[in-house]
Amino acid sequence: MKIAIGGAGIAGLAAAAFFARSGHNVSVYDKAPQPAPVGSGLIIQPTGQAALSALGLLDDLAQSGARLERLDGRLESGRKVLDVRYDALGLEIFGLAVHRSVLFDLLHKAAEKAGAVFSYGQEVAGVEGENDAMRLRFADGELSGPAALIVDALGLRTPFIERENCYLDYGALWANTPFPSTGGFSEHALVQRYRGANVSAGVMPIGSLCGEQEKMAAFFWTLRLKNYETWLMTPLPRWKGQVLKLWPEAGPVLDHLTSHEDFVLARYAHHTAPEPVEDRLVHIGDAWHAASPQLGQGANMALLDAWALSNALNVHGAVGAALGEFVKTRHRHVKIYQTISDLFTPVYQSDARILPALRDKLAEPLSSFWFIPKLLAAMVSGIIGDPLKNLQ
Numbered sequence: 001m002k003i004a005i006g007g008a009g010i011a012g013l014a015a016a017a018f019f020a021r022s023g024h025n026v027s028v029y030d031k032a033p034q035p036a037p038v039g040s041g042l043i044i045q046p047t048g049q050a051a052l053s054a055l056g057l058l059d060d061l062a063q064s065g066a067r068l069e070r071l072d073g074r075l076e077s078g079r080k081v082l083d084v085r086y087d088a089l090g091l092e093i094f095g096l097a098v099h100r101s102v103l104f105d106l107l108h109k110a111a112e113k114a115g116a117v118f119s120y121g122q123e124v125a126g127v128e129g130e131n132d133a134m135r136l137r138f139a140d141g142e143l144s145g146p147a148a149l150i151v152d153a154l155g156l157r158t159p160f161i162e163r164e165n166c167y168l169d170y171g172a173l174w175a176n177t178p179f180p181s182t183g184g185f186s187e188h189a190l191v192q193r194y195r196g197a198n199v200s201a202g203v204m205p206i207g208s209l210c211g212e213q214e215k216m217a218a219f220f221w222t223l224r225l226k227n228y229e230t231w232l233m234t235p236l237p238r239w240k241g242q243v244l245k246l247w248p249e250a251g252p253v254l255d256h257l258t259s260h261e262d263f264v265l266a267r268y269a270h271h272t273a274p275e276p277v278e279d280r281l282v283h284i285g286d287a288w289h290a291a292s293p294q295l296g297q298g299a300n301m302a303l304l305d306a307w308a309l310s311n312a313l314n315v316h317g318a319v320g321a322a323l324g325e326f327v328k329t330r331h332r333h334v335k336i337y338q339t340i341s342d343l344f345t346p347v348y349q350s351d352a353r354i355l356p357a358l359r360d361k362l363a364e365p366l367s368s369f370w371f372i373p374k375l376l377a378a379m380v381s382g383i384i385g386d387p388l389k390n391l392q
């Protein structure tokens with residue numbers, strides 16, 4: 001089948017690799033002038049690991065990544081307000097934290113090797129045609145070749161879905177640093193410090209970057225988007241003073257960050273498209289369901305979407321039946337996680353006062369109930385709703 005994919009992000013690359021390996025004729029179009037991963041670290045959860053394992057890429061990723069055994073969030077006082085232990089379920093599971101470029105590189109190479117053809121510098125503006133002759137329309141007015149299926153993996157700002165005001169007030173500044181050898185950081189834990197829901201910082205081990213040996217970490221700092229310009233004008237030492245007041249142990253991480261240019265501003269958003277399928281156009285990844293990264297699911301859901309769509313196409317020759325099967329496989333999981341993310345984000349990143357105060361009071365005592373650690377581990381692992389049931 002001829003398949004045109006808009007977007008060479010995680011969803012588009014994974015879909016291209018899956019489809020091309022199944023023998024489809026795959027063309028991928030991206031507006032970036034050349035292959036370029038944006039952002040910093042991310043966690044590949046057991047769900048995403050299963051998808052990468054199906055592509056035969058998990059072992060390579062694991063060699064570069066950091067094996068996360070827990071997520072540990074505390075107040076300045078040291079009181080725990082987030083304590084996720086992957087082993088609470090009694091399963092051999094963990095998070096695999098990586099730099100985005102490592103995942104991007106693996107998926108890109110796998111897709112290219114399987115025969116997917118990439119065109120960069122092509123901004124998708126629309127779609128036209130019908131049946132086996134659907135075409136992507138580019139911003140310069142040109143059209144793609146005909147395809148029987150169009151996959152929208154264009155991310156949050158896909159031109160195919162109208163989204164207004166879906167950005168959250170808070171995002172974060174992200175930076176990569178060498179993994180700190182002092183300060184008591186563990187190579188197997190993502191640690192965070194909170195004050196209320198509007199001040200927080202975190203350090204996530206991310207293993208090594210492509211072709212390098214040095215162990216790295218991602219540092220992130222919550223920022224109200226409208227304060228970004230002010231932050232840019234604040235001398236870095238003064239801002240570091242604010243971070244150190246919250247988290248004195250972060251000093252060895254901050255020492256490596258010497259310029260505002262070391263940071264990337266990540267904007268977070270929440271939105272779910274009402275329908276993932278319109279005739280022969282299917283939305284996957286953030287194009288279908290964007291969420292703040294508090295739960296660390298976005299890339300994993302993108303990988304699951306790609307895997308489910310590929311499986312459905314392998315089982316059903318007809319596009320309509322395959323898309324129906326795809327929606328059936330993914331719909332429930334997407335709904336569950338979009339809802340959980342919507343509920344949790346204000347507790348950890350917002351202007352709310354009562355929710356974080358309740359969190360600060362209740363999180364620690366609640367964690368002594370036997371089912372809470374299991375529930376948290378299941379939630380973060382991405383396995384609530386049994387998304388792998390029809391995929392293995």
Ligand SMILES: Cc1cc2nc3c(=O)[nH]c(=O)nc-3n(C[C@H](O)[C@H](O)[C@H](O)COP(=O)(O)OP(=O)(O)OC[C@H]3O[C@@H](n4cnc5c(N)ncnc54)[C@H](O)[C@@H]3O)c2cc1C
Binds near residue numbers: 006044157
């Ligand atoms: C700071 C941060 C941390 C995160 N941490 C995690 C984590 O720990 N775990 C996790 O699972 N998820 C995480 N996420 C979420 C995850 O990154 C996203 O859910 C995931 O990248 C979505 O992939 P995608 O391919 O759908 O979209 P994208 O990665 O946004 O890719 C879209 C692609 O489409 C291209 N494009 C866009 N518009 C056009 C156009 N009009 N024409 C042509 N090309 C276009 C873009 O250039 C891009 O290459 C995080 C996100 C952020 C911002």
